[in-house]
Amino acid sequence: xxxxxxxxxxxxxxxxxxxxxxxxxxxxxxxxxxxxxxxxxxxxxxxxxxxxxxxxxxxxxxxxxxxxxxxxxxxxxxxxxxxxxxxxxxxxxxxxxxxxxxxxxxxxxxxxxxxxxxxxxxxxxxxxxxxxxxxxxxxxxxxxxxxxxxxxxxxxxxxxxxxxxxxxxxxxxxxxxxxxxxxxxxxxxxxxxxxxxxxxxxxxxxxxxxxxxxxxxxxxxxxxxxxxxxxxxxxxxxxxxxxxxxxxxxxxxxxxxxxxxxxxxxxxxxxxxxxxxxxxxxxxxx
Amino acid sequence: xxxxxxxxxxxxxxxxxxxxxxxxxxxxxxxxxxxxxxxxxxxxxxxxxxxxxxxxxxxxxxxxxxxxxxxxxxxxxxxxxxxxxxxxxxxxxxxxxxxxxxxxxxxxxxxxxxxxxxxxxxxxxxxxxxxxxxxxxxxxxxxxxxxxxxxxxxxxxxxxxxxxxxxxxxxxxxxxxxxxxxxxxxxxxxxxxxxxxxxxxxxxxxxxxxxxxxxxxxxxxxxxxxxxxxxxxxxxxxxxxxxxxxxxxxxxxxxxxxxxxxxxxxxxxxxxxxxxxxxxxxxxxx
Numbered sequence: 001x002x003x004x005x006x007x008x009x010x011x012x013x014x015x016x017x018x019x020x021x022x023x024x025x026x027x028x029x030x031x032x033x034x035x036x037x038x039x040x041x042x043x044x045x046x047x048x049x050x051x052x053x054x055x056x057x058x059x060x061x062x063x064x065x066x067x068x069x070x071x072x073x074x075x076x077x078x079x080x081x082x083x084x085x086x087x088x089x090x091x092x093x094x095x096x097x098x099x100x101x102x103x104x105x106x107x108x109x110x111x112x113x114x115x116x117x118x119x120x121x122x123x124x125x126x127x128x129x130x131x132x133x134x135x136x137x138x139x140x141x142x143x144x145x146x147x148x149x150x151x152x153x154x155x156x157x158x159x160x161x162x163x164x165x166x167x168x169x170x171x172x173x174x175x176x177x178x179x180x181x182x183x184x185x186x187x188x189x190x191x192x193x194x195x196x197x198x199x200x201x202x203x204x205x206x207x208x209x210x211x212x213x214x215x216x217x218x219x220x221x222x223x224x225x226x227x228x229x230x231x232x233x234x235x236x237x238x239x240x241x242x243x244x245x246x247x248x249x250x251x252x253x254x255x256x257x258x259x260x261x262x263x264x265x266x267x268x269x270x271x272x273x274x275x276x277x278x279x280x281x282x283x284x285x286x
Numbered sequence: 287x288x289x290x291x292x293x294x295x296x297x298x299x300x301x302x303x304x305x306x307x308x309x310x311x312x313x314x315x316x317x318x319x320x321x322x323x324x325x326x327x328x329x330x331x332x333x334x335x336x337x338x339x340x341x342x343x344x345x346x347x348x349x350x351x352x353x354x355x356x357x358x359x360x361x362x363x364x365x366x367x368x369x370x371x372x373x374x375x376x377x378x379x380x381x382x383x384x385x386x387x388x389x390x391x392x393x394x395x396x397x398x399x400x401x402x403x404x405x406x407x408x409x410x411x412x413x414x415x416x417x418x419x420x421x422x423x424x425x426x427x428x429x430x431x432x433x434x435x436x437x438x439x440x441x442x443x444x445x446x447x448x449x450x451x452x453x454x455x456x457x458x459x460x461x462x463x464x465x466x467x468x469x470x471x472x473x474x475x476x477x478x479x480x481x482x483x484x485x486x487x488x489x490x491x492x493x494x495x496x497x498x499x500x501x502x503x504x505x506x507x508x509x510x511x512x513x514x515x516x517x518x519x520x521x522x523x524x525x526x527x528x529x530x531x532x533x534x535x536x537x538x539x540x541x542x543x544x545x546x547x548x549x550x551x552x553x554x555x556x557x558x559x560x561x562x563x564x565x566x567x568x569x570x571x572x
Contacts, residue, residue, distance in 0.1 A: 016458065109402040110420070110454035115395040134396070135455070142456040168396035169421075170428040172302065 005084050006058070006093040012103075012143050015096045019057065019144055027054035031146035031173075033137060036060040036097075037077035037191035038086050041181040045150040048178050050090050057144045058087060060097045065104070065111075066132030077191055096144060103139065111135045115164035117255050121268055122157045122279075125245045130161050137162055141173050148174040152181075154188050156266060156281040157255060180280070182208065188280045195276040204273045206239035211282040214249070214267045218284055223261045225249040236271060245270035245277070252283055261286070291370050292344070292379040298389075298429050301382045305343065305430055313340035317432035317459075319423060322346040322383075323363040323477035324372050327467040331436040334464050336376050343430045344373060346383045351390070351397075352418030363477055382430060389425065397421045401450035403541050407554055408443045408565075411531045416447050423448055427459050434460045438467075440474050442552060442567040443541060466566070468494065474566045481562040490559045492525035497568040500535070500553050504570055509547045511535040522557060531556035531563070538569050547572070 009015045019029050030049030034042050042058075049056040060083060067073035080097060087093050111131050114123075118130035141149065151159050159177045166175055181189045186208035187201075196204060210232045217228045232247045249258050252266040264286075270279045295301045305315050316335030320328050328344075335342040346369060353359035366383060373379050397417050400409075404416035427435065437445050445463045452461055467475045472494035473487075482490060496518045503514045518533045535544050538552040550572075556565045 012456065105453075107402075107450075108454045110451045111399040112455075113397040113399045113417075116393075117395075131399075139456045142458060145458065164393075165396045167391075168394045169398075170298065170425045172428055172431065 004088045004091065006087045006090075006095045008084065008095050008097060010097055010099060010102075012098055015057065015094070015144055018094060019055075019146065022055045023145075023147075028148075029053055029144075029146040030056045031140070031144050031149040032056060032058045033140050033149065033151070034058060034060055035062045035076065035191065036083050037079050037194070038083045039181075039189045039191060039193075041152050041154060041189035043086060043090075044181050045152060045178050046087065046090050046093065048176065049148070049150050050093070053146075053148060054092075056090065056093045057146060058093055058095050059140055059144065060095060061100075061103065061136070061140075063103075063132060063136040064100065065135060066129050068126060068128065071126075072192070072195075075195075077194060098143075103136075112138050112165065112169075114161050115168055117164050117253075118157065118161040120255055120257075121246055121248060121250075122270070125270065130158070133158055134161055134165050138165065138169070138171065141166075141171055146173065148176055150176050150178055153177050153283075154180045154190065154280070156268060156283075160253075160255060186212075188278075190278065192276050192278065196273060200274040200276065203239055203241060204278060206236055206241060207269055207271060207278060207280045210235045210247070210269060211267055211280060215282060215284050218261060218265075218286060225258050225261060225265075232267075232269070236269075241271040241273050242275075243272045245272070247271075290374045290377065292373045292376075292381045294370065294381050294383060296383055296385060296388075298384055301343065301380070301430055304380060305341075305432060308341045309431075309433075314434075315339055315430075315432040316342045317426070317430050317435040318342060318344045319426050319435065319437070320344060320346055321348045321362065321477065322369050323365050323480070324369045325467075325475045325477060325479075327438050327440060327475035329372060329376075330467050331438060331464050332373065332376050332379065334462065335434065335436050336379070339432075339434060340378075342376065342379045343432060344379055344381050345426055345430065346381060347386075347389065347422070347426075349389075349418060349422040350386065351421060352415050354412060354414065357412075358478070358481075361481075363480060384429075389422075398424050398451060398455075400447050401454055403450050403539075404443065404447040406541055406543075407532055407534060407536070408556070411556065416444070419444055420447055420451050424451065424455070424457065427452075427457055432459065434462055436462050436464055439463050439569075440466045440476065440566070442554060442569075446539075446541060472498075474564075476564060478562050478564065482559060486560040486562065489525055489527060490564060492522055492527060493555055493557060493564060493566045496521045496533070496555060497553055497566060501568060501570050504547060504551075504572060511544050511547060511551075518553075518555070522555075527557040527559050528561075529558045531558070533557075 030053030032045045112134035114130040114134040266283045268281045316339030318331045398420035400416040400420040552569045554567045
């Protein structure tokens, strides 16, 4: 047992008391909401929080309401022991790992209807996903009333949904979105990467390579997004990804489709490699 | 200008600062959300807050999103001057009267999907009403992060919706529901009573009389709600109310219809007298 391991809290009243007490003592509290299965992407959020806050609360909760029936809730990796081990390098960190029955007691039925920015892309492919995300995130913000919450840019549209929700519902929380952390070959870190077979893992590198190609085309002056997207589709297909949910070039704020590039854009990709769904994105400011 | 008039705040950042500062100084803050047009019912909430809290924030905001197209948003009474006058008897009270453009800035699109307890009765007759109510109430709770919020039992189902929302979304707010305040002849106080003509005002007394008759029938041993409801309908019809939205006997927690009385119930009535919609209720614990 590592003595530096973070304190592990399961009780929702206890965590709020801890946070309130720290704040009463003048401490700034940071929140890093996760579903566990921590990787360097998560750890970069914790590091960011630790650098700005006096106390960081990492929540670990695999939220059932953001998974559809046919998705990977059951097999989603649960690795609490190694998560705690990984968090030992940061201090002071408290881990909140609540029970599902405490988070969603019987009769619980209120939900957040996510903002319009959640309508397209992920919103179309995973119809109830952002309602599940927005609801759990708002609940976590109320459970852990920190000053700042840290999210990864990897889930770009999720970050947009959360930022807009916070604004729309007057939630007293600052949202910081931190850069994507990548493997040496460019694959964006994700808890789902561990589902990939060796050959799938190799195929998956095409995603970030496609983002790179799209950016290059823009830098070389291509402004018609359809031309760029055709090339992206061709790259992904040639690399034998198993299916393409979407590849798009959108306004980085509204996430509406852009036809002709005349300002900043975000390229969003969602594909299946084998049975694993992977997403990635890149913001381009020419 | 009365020197005891409450401080009037329009700015959302300012009110949160005031509340946080009071709380840092160890003060307990109470919140009374209203749409203005204050009457003794509202004032009883302020009185309750003043007795338990060191500072009371009364919000006055006619929330457009809880009115349907064909409802009385435009003509809803706006009486800020006399509201401030009425609040002068309490101290310390701060009034927050935000601008609609600050409450719902352009692009605002997140909403609260209200809990199941909002489905029947008002939920059926006013389909988007509780989404509007739940959303604005959650926003007000975030704007004014008080310890306790006070609501009137007159809007019984609304109070159920808010209590369940607070539970479901882990909102750190205690909800207190205060008794209905009535005119000497029994009519429940409501900002909408001022719409009534003299003859309508007289007709409106049948509502509380009907609740009284229903209670008496229960106390005399009637357990079949249909028998009681038939009698209620007869009373309301005989008094020439203009239409009956619903008269029901329901479980006081779930608001599901009760067929045979075997425990506490709530009687809920919604009728039109002239063009004015009036609601009332009574909880019966035999």
